[in-house]
Amino acid sequence: MHGNGTAASSAAPSGSGSLAGAHSVEEILETHIKDPEQLREVQRVLYGFNCGHPVVPLQLPKESLAAASAASRPFDFRGYAFAAAPEELRPPRVVRIGLVQNAVVAPTTAPFAEQRQAIWDRVCEIVNTAGAAGVKILCLQEAWTMPFAFCTREKHWCEFAESAESGPTTALLQPLARRWGMVVVSPILERDGAHGDTIWNTAVVIGNNGNVIGKHRKNHIPRVGDFNESTYYMEGDMGHPVFETAYGRIAVNICYGRHHPLNWMGFGLNGAEIVFNPSATVGELSEPMWPIEARNAAIANSYYVAAINRVGTEHFPREFTSGDGKPAHKDFGHFYGSSYVAAPDASRTPALARDGDGLLVADCDLNLCRQLKDKWGFRMTARYPLYSDLLAAYTRPDYAPQIIRDPSL
């Protein structure tokens, strides 16, 4: 499945965040299923077919592949193309999107300015590779400018928070967006100066002209395991905005929101064609959910989903606990990368590596969204007034669950 046009690195040492020595589930399947017909059938069932075959590898520009290999550290760089059926009245609407997963660079004990600068430098290298490869909408991982220090509950990490509209990270990305004519989705820790310096987990959407189109604040804050994010910020207050960009209508469902089907639905009702899901999650907690949730959302809402996860293990200077019976520890566990794109027809790309930085490029024909709506009719067969009545009743304090008890009990 890796096929042409990739700069994937060679066999992973086991114990480095790899899967028993492999970079990905796909690599294990390809290595061990020797019969091509059986491999194709496994791919069809597990990864879906797009227009009758597995999602096709994309020929990436040679110069971009060379840039990825020559980067300060090489990264997993691969591309795939989703097609739609030809239509008589509409031309294809193909947009090239990019997903970036990256490990932090400097140790978490380094001065904050040094940590942030090292991440900025690394990610800008990848952003420029994406731009040169023709990516038109790029999304970075959750809270990309910092270590995911929310496990610690220590407040000095709040220093990384900055203005969405005029902070240094937005200023850094604006010229890159202009240079490449690329929309950039930049998930950061936001400090809202106009509202008493409150902090949010926010994705800033920078347009292809370098302007800030808008922002979205994470709707659902986890309270699970070491994800002690509620110590830092509250649930977002911006609903389910969809951003109409030069290349299509996009939305951002930040990390833990992916466990909430109604959150995905909100972006769909507002007309999203691509929903980015920048995340930070670890193997022990959520890995079996990862290949399912984004894909299910793409199917149910007739849009593309770009699922992006942080990668690597981040060690913190002081021990922390989270009241879950685990002994005090200094790391979250391994962020397992494995970013991928899912399409509304139930097909998906293979994942980026579990154990290293990566850039995944995907050509998405947006015509596929309406084609799937026409085929399956989920928007028409949904019973919104029925759900609306249920939710209205459920949110009242006097709600009684609709349970019909077996009278013979």
Ligand SMILES: NC(=O)NCCC(=O)O
């Ligand atoms: N960043 C974040 O919300 N993580 C929560 C864990 C998960 O959703 O898998």
